[in-house]
Amino acid sequence: xxxxxxxxxxxxxxxxxxxxxxxxxxxxxxxxxxxxxxxxxxxxxxxxxxxxxxxxxxxxxxxxxxxxxxxxxxxxxxxxxxxxxxxxxxxxxxxxxxxxxxxxxxxxxxxxxxxxxxxxxxxxxxxxxxxxxxxxxxxxxxxxxxxxxxxxxxxxxxxxxxxxxxxxxxxxxxxxxxxxxxxxxxxxxxxxxxxxxxxxxxxxxxxxxxxxxxxxxxxxxxxxxxxxxxxxxxxxxxxxxxxxxxxxxxxxxxxxxxxxxxxxxxxxxxxxxxxxxxxxxxxxxxxxxxxxxxxxxxxxxxxxxxxxxxxxxxxxxxxxxxxxxxxxxxxxxxxxxxxxxxxxxxxxxxxxxxxxxxxxxxxxxxxxxxxxxxxxxxxxxxxxxxxxxxxxxxxxx
Amino acid sequence: xxxxxxxxxxxxxxxxxxxxxxxxxxxxxxxxxxxxxxxxxxxxxxxxxxxxxxxxxxxxxxxxxxxxxxxxxxxxxxxxxxxxxxxxxxxxxxxxxxxxxxxxxxxxxxxxxxxxxxxxxxxxxxxxxxxxxxxxxxxxxxx
Numbered sequence: 001x002x003x004x005x006x007x008x009x010x011x012x013x014x015x016x017x018x019x020x021x022x023x024x025x026x027x028x029x030x031x032x033x034x035x036x037x038x039x040x041x042x043x044x045x046x047x048x049x050x051x052x053x054x055x056x057x058x059x060x061x062x063x064x065x066x067x068x069x070x071x072x073x074x075x076x077x078x079x080x081x082x083x084x085x086x087x088x089x090x091x092x093x094x095x096x097x098x099x100x101x102x103x104x105x106x107x108x109x110x111x112x113x114x115x116x117x118x119x120x121x122x123x124x125x126x127x128x129x130x131x132x133x134x135x136x137x138x139x140x141x142x143x144x145x146x147x148x149x150x151x152x153x154x155x156x157x158x159x160x161x162x163x164x165x166x167x168x169x170x171x172x173x174x175x176x177x178x179x180x181x182x183x184x185x186x187x188x189x190x191x192x193x194x195x196x197x198x199x200x201x202x203x204x205x206x207x208x209x210x211x212x213x214x215x216x217x218x219x220x221x222x223x224x225x226x227x228x229x230x231x232x233x234x235x236x237x238x239x240x241x242x243x244x245x246x247x248x249x250x251x252x253x254x255x256x257x258x259x260x261x262x263x264x265x266x267x268x269x270x271x272x273x274x275x276x277x278x279x280x281x282x283x284x285x286x287x288x289x290x291x292x293x294x295x296x297x298x299x300x301x302x303x304x305x306x307x308x309x310x311x312x313x314x315x316x317x318x319x320x321x322x323x324x325x326x327x328x329x330x331x332x333x334x335x336x337x338x339x340x341x342x343x344x345x346x347x348x349x350x351x352x353x354x355x356x357x358x359x360x361x362x363x364x365x366x367x368x369x370x371x372x373x374x375x376x377x378x379x380x381x382x383x384x385x386x387x388x389x390x391x392x393x394x395x396x397x
Numbered sequence: 398x399x400x401x402x403x404x405x406x407x408x409x410x411x412x413x414x415x416x417x418x419x420x421x422x423x424x425x426x427x428x429x430x431x432x433x434x435x436x437x438x439x440x441x442x443x444x445x446x447x448x449x450x451x452x453x454x455x456x457x458x459x460x461x462x463x464x465x466x467x468x469x470x471x472x473x474x475x476x477x478x479x480x481x482x483x484x485x486x487x488x489x490x491x492x493x494x495x496x497x498x499x500x501x502x503x504x505x506x507x508x509x510x511x512x513x514x515x516x517x518x519x520x521x522x523x524x525x526x527x528x529x530x531x532x533x534x535x536x537x538x539x540x
Contacts (some may be wrong), residue, residue, distance in 0.1 A: 040510060040511060041494075041510065041511035041512060041513065042489075044511060046523070046530075048524065049523060049524060049530075085503065121422075150432075211435055212482070212483045213483055213484045214435070214436050214437055214482070214484035227436075232457075232458050232459060233456075233458065233459045249470070281508075297410050297454065299438065299456070306438065306439045306456075308439055308454070310441050310452070310454070312443060320443070321441075321443045321444075323439070323441040323443075325438060325439035325488075328486070329439075329487060329488075329491075330438075330439075332487060333483070333484060333486065333487060374474050
């Protein structure tokens, strides 16, 4: 179908709107969106190709820099794939510690996302409050691992350092604090009119779309399907500390909000349970430098969904092929489907709803960033447009 | 379930090796007769001179089921999977951009998903073994 240029509104690629560049061509008919054509590849850094030149252990540090928010998920997926190839049993204590840090990362990622939803709907105060609470989690992560974002904590036979000695007291205090604040935010998102009007009924998906388009993570669970890699295919210590998979039923952004808050509370509970039950022992073993020939597949539940690693070894110190499929790539089609039928004012909220992480998604070529020119509508304008549109609608009713 | 290919197990993943003409049919069988395996995790391409190996990874519960096939580098064409599973569209486009495999029937084959517009047409796709980063960078600067 041919669309005339007047109907096409480009959203991207370099937006103050999105934290990373991404390009969506939105085809409008009147005010409603009928088609969305994504174009990705703006943050390509050639990581899969770069991995073919580096040794196994150097690749751990390369892969954890794919993404800042789910950095630990990448690192444990890769190290566990290698441990699978080496047929290594890592110490139990290391598995528990990996669970604790992975859940802390999930909390910080969901809180970051909640804050962004507040920002995009014009509710700046919520954004500031949530990000302040997130600082509590990041300080805790810094005390344990030494860094807030790129933790460099997991290694090919466990974790690099043990937990600090007196971490129990701050851990319990912070988790209790986050749980209380999550209760408060939960009541806020269901009652605050600014949020409700912009999220309820927006971006509805159902189980048929899920079967065709295969999304992962909270986007899948908000339709009522309880699929979670931590429960179906346990890794780290999830076979002993079993998470309760949360779902919500409406498939819209409001149910995604409630779902992620529930997941934050569940993560707090898992962290405390893992800390109470953690066994003693070593935290790492010595891994050989050379990995035997073979292929391994490993997936983990990153905060955004299923993160998939495929590693092929030719039997040496350097991998042959590492393929990474990040959750944002799996969710992209579902997000474009969610946008259809809505107006331009809903675009920022729906796109943020799928929790995009383009740093994770574009990492496979060795060429430079695209030099597309910037189009007429800027991120700030789009955000203001959304806020004004809804204000007008409320004043009319 | 009848499938004309070789089955091998590697830890928790079962790999079915078929010829490229039967790959789509095998995936269709998986989706219809093993409905729990409907989730396509991704499509991986690996450059193994002189052919390109493709893996279609399906996941359910604790098991992975991978369909492995290979296309020759001189004629890297294979039917697309999108009428069986629409979610394959982006994964196939990625394999096409990076390894040059054409999936017949996929609407994104004539446009680039990941590569930038100024990536030279004569340069080999980036993930192939003959693609030398230095040479490609020189080609792009001259343009």
